[in-house]
Amino acid sequence: MLPPPPYSTGITIFEICADPSQLNGFSWLSCYLTTGKHMAFYQSFGTVLLLLAITAPTALAFGFMGAAGARSRIAPLRWIGKTYTAVVRGVPDIAFFLFFVIALDQAFEYVRHRIKCPDWTDAIRQGSDFIVCQAAKLPLGNSPQWIHETYGFFLAVLTFAIVFGAFAANVLFGAMRAVPHGQMETGEAYGMSHRQTFWRILVPQMWVYALPGLSNLWMVLIKATPLLFLLGVEDIVYWARELGGTKTPQFTDYPHGDWRIWYFGALLVFYLLFTKLSEVVLERLMTRLTHGQATTGGEAQRKGLA
Amino acid sequence: MKRLILSTAALAFTAGMAFAESHSVVRMGTEGAYPPWNFLNDAGEVDGFERELGDELCARAELTCEWVTNEWDSIIPNLVSGNYDVIIAGMSITDERDEVIDFTQEYTPADPTAYLALSMDVDPAGGVVAAQTGTIQAGYIAQQGWTLVEFATPEETIAAVRAGEADAVFADKSFLVGALEGQSDLVMLEQEVQIGGGVGMGIRESDTELKAAFDAAITSMKEDGSLNELITKWAVASTF
Numbered sequence: 234m235l236p237p238p239p240y241s242t243g244i245t246i247f248e249i250c251a252d253p254s255q256l257n258g259f260s261w262l263s264c265y266l267t268t269g270k271h272m273a274f275y276q277s278f279g280t281v282l283l284l285l286a287i288t289a290p291t292a293l294a295f296g297f298m299g300a301a302g303a304r305s306r307i308a309p310l311r312w313i314g315k316t317y318t319a320v321v322r323g324v325p326d327i328a329f330f331l332f333f334v335i336a337l338d339q340a341f342e343y344v345r346h347r348i349k350c351p352d353w354t355d356a357i358r359q360g361s362d363f364i365v366c367q368a369a370k371l372p373l374g375n376s377p378q379w380i381h382e383t384y385g386f387f388l389a390v391l392t393f394a395i396v397f398g399a400f401a402a403n404v405l406f407g408a409m410r411a412v413p414h415g416q417m418e419t420g421e422a423y424g425m426s427h428r429q430t431f432w433r434i435l436v437p438q439m440w441v442y443a444l445p446g447l448s449n450l451w452m453v454l455i456k457a458t459p460l461l462f463l464l465g466v467e468d469i470v471y472w473a474r475e476l477g478g479t480k481t482p483q484f485t486d487y488p489h490g491d492w493r494i495w496y497f498g499a500l501l502v503f504y505l506l507f508t509k510l511s512e513v514v515l516e517r518l519m520t521r522l523t524h525g526q527a528t529t530g531g532e533a534q535r536k537g538l539a
Numbered sequence: 540m541k542r543l544i545l546s547t548a549a550l551a552f553t554a555g556m557a558f559a560e561s562h563s564v565v566r567m568g569t570e571g572a573y574p575p576w577n578f579l580n581d582a583g584e585v586d587g588f589e590r591e592l593g594d595e596l597c598a599r600a601e602l603t604c605e606w607v608t609n610e611w612d613s614i615i616p617n618l619v620s621g622n623y624d625v626i627i628a629g630m631s632i633t634d635e636r637d638e639v640i641d642f643t644q645e646y647t648p649a650d651p652t653a654y655l656a657l658s659m660d661v662d663p664a665g666g667v668v669a670a671q672t673g674t675i676q677a678g679y680i681a682q683q684g685w686t687l688v689e690f691a692t693p694e695e696t697i698a699a700v701r702a703g704e705a706d707a708v709f710a711d712k713s714f715l716v717g718a719l720e721g722q723s724d725l726v727m728l729e730q731e732v733q734i735g736g737g738v739g740m741g742i743r744e745s746d747t748e749l750k751a752a753f754d755a756a757i758t759s760m761k762e763d764g765s766l767n768e769l770i771t772k773w774a775v776a777s778t779f
Binding site for chain 1 (some may be wrong): 613
């Protein structure tokens with residue numbers, strides 16, 4: 234009779250998984266692939282996809298505001314837009330993710346601290362410690378772990394959106410300039426105001442010039458998610474590294490050697506499929522955007538129809 | 540008079556409440572990649588010597604604790620900015636770290652550091668040594684002026700030796716013994732080094748009450764011998 238293992242075995246899905254040392258081949262594998270740890274791995278794919286689904290439109294909104302700001306006729310707006318694109322693009326991503334996020338978090342807490350605890354007398358910075366009153370903590374210190382995780386996730390979305398928004402702003406700024414000037418002049422000749430030409434002539438036509446640059450950004454964004462772990466969000470690369478690492482029989486029911494190559498291989502397939510899917514979708518989008526445009530692509534489409 | 544006593548009692552009670560409220564949940568930060576100290580079990584939960592120790596300490600200090608994992612690289616910055624309240628991750632007490640954070644008393648004595656290599660005749664001084672970034676081991680190799688390659692996780696340091704990228708791994712002996720289990724290609728060198736102090740829990744310098752609570756709990760575990768039992772069970776270090 235063996236002594237019980239020192240680690241907890243957790244809940245298993247299949248009845249036969251109670252004693253994995255007796256299993257082999259397919260049944261072993263099916264038990265191995267349904268451990269709680271693997272479930273967390275599968276969930277992290279959802280986390281990454283959700284992050285991309287929220288970040289992409291948010292970054293695009295940031296980029297649009299940055300680009301619109303950078304070509305604004307109002308000087309302060311122009312300065313803000315230009316500074317944003319220049320500074321954020323210049324700072325290395327990893328520095329941004331290590332320091333900016335902590336600073337952002339502290340800025341939120343500082344503002345809440347000022348509002349919620351006006352009669353607090355202690356210094357907020359004590360040496361290297363950052364101390365705000367408990368009511369100002371974000372999330373509150375006693376809230377459950379999932380709230381902490383959700384908050385970390387949204388900090389991540391915001392940071393990704395700011396970083397990729399700066400690149401998108403530069404792409405959109407260039408795209409806005411690429412729209413033939415004659416189009417704008419024609420709009421003005423029809424008596425449109427500056428605002429009207431911007432929204433009715435410039436914005437609808439700029440996407441065809443912006444799409445190649447934006448699709449590059451999208452491809453980079455897909456592969457930037459491992460930066461998430463710096464923020465405490467466990468993404469697919471973290472889990473692949475964790476699950477693939479050597480497991481000695483002392484600490485698990487499923488000992489195995491260095492299997493990282495298999496896990497990273499699975500990630501490779503996932504990324505390639507995702508890239509392929511993105512390419513197909515972007516290609517279709519490009520065809521739609523080209524329709525009726527004064528570009529060689531638009532011209533080719535027109536001739537094809539005729 | 541009665542009212543005075545009552546209000547004094549109330550005051551004492553609220554002072555106690557203030558501490559209880561600020562730490563109604565104590566968040567324990569660990570790495571989760573350093574067996575037998577801390578690792579994720581098959582269910583994906585934090586497990587290991589420090590999980591069991593931490594839970595026992597929290598029970599003795601009457602605290603509600605919650606476990607979170609954080610990458611080793613940013614484990615101290617996230618403590619000082621308040622994302623969790625305690626670091627319990629096999630962290631040796633050093634002067635350098637003590638300038639930034641506070642430590643409780645040590646819960647394991649200083650443990651020897653050892654080398655793992657592919658053969659017994661490797662000389663670490665003349666070869667390439669792999670160690671985890673930001674550890675006392677990495678600091679020691681750098682100080683000796685030997686060739687050092689650093690990796691983000693302990694797992695990668697061992698993989699580097701297998702791949703021939705490095706000649707030896709330099710890490711806590713308890714971790715290397717665990718990594719050696721069931722492996723036939725690696726050997727532990729006879730050479731051992733004593734660096735750093737014992738291992739303690741890292742706590743923000745301003746958090747004196749929490750530090751006192753854990754110090755008292757560690758003392759009580761040392762006195763009744765339960766700490767030594769845990770150390771032996773997980774084979775993390777020598778006993779007190």
